[in-house]
Amino acid sequence: MADAALPRRGVNLCTGAAATDCVIDGDTIRWAGQIIRLQDIDAPEIRDFKCPAEQALGNRATERLRELMGSPIIELTRIGSRDEDRYGRKLRVVSDGRHSLGAILVAEGLARPWDGARRSWCG
Template identity: 55%
Template sequence: MLALNWPGGNASLADVEQQPQALFQQVSSPQFAICGTVRRTCVVDGDTFWLDGIKIRIADIDTPEISQPRCDYEYELGMRATYRLVDLLNVGPFELRTIGNRDEDQYGRKLRVVIRDGRSLGDQLVSEGLARTWTGRREPWC
């Protein structure tokens, strides 16, 4: 279902949007909550969620860690990002788009950009101060 591959090398979100054959999946309106022991459709943290049993990493952002934060500020901001992502995903339908030439990360999560009404939900989290644009490496939050 989500095993989509972007033809070609590195691609930006603009590249994906300009391609008439842009690879994406339209997602209806599932209801998300914070993940518990059963992980089917839920939010793990500000940049990771499960959809129909598939783990997805939002490819265009990085948010603070909540499972192993390095300071109280990181944990608090990470929790705000997590709850905000739940809210954003629950607003209504969205698209999952592939970007770049990697389908999965090293942890087996599908790498996708989440789009609603032509805007990345990751960009929205960045504009709200809850995330950073992904640059290819993690930066400290503390």
């Protein structure tokens, strides 16, 4: 069951701590006053990247997530018993009402399914 079905809003990249309803990176958004980690994927880092290839792919994933967040409806769904990650971010599957946005990023080669293990994006 969805936590929230929200009407379409303009979605930008987060540019500071005060930014709202924006994309932080390829697997994290700030939405309705909370930081949301896309529960079903792992995307490359854009800040603490380990190599230029990770940064480049992370930038592409971030921009694509920003585009996908422009869907007319965005649903946030909690799956499983875990509500937050160790950083206090809410864990949610984010969808357009039909498809997981994370699954779209995975299908496009911009992220990988989250399996609980951190792995390098650098080869």
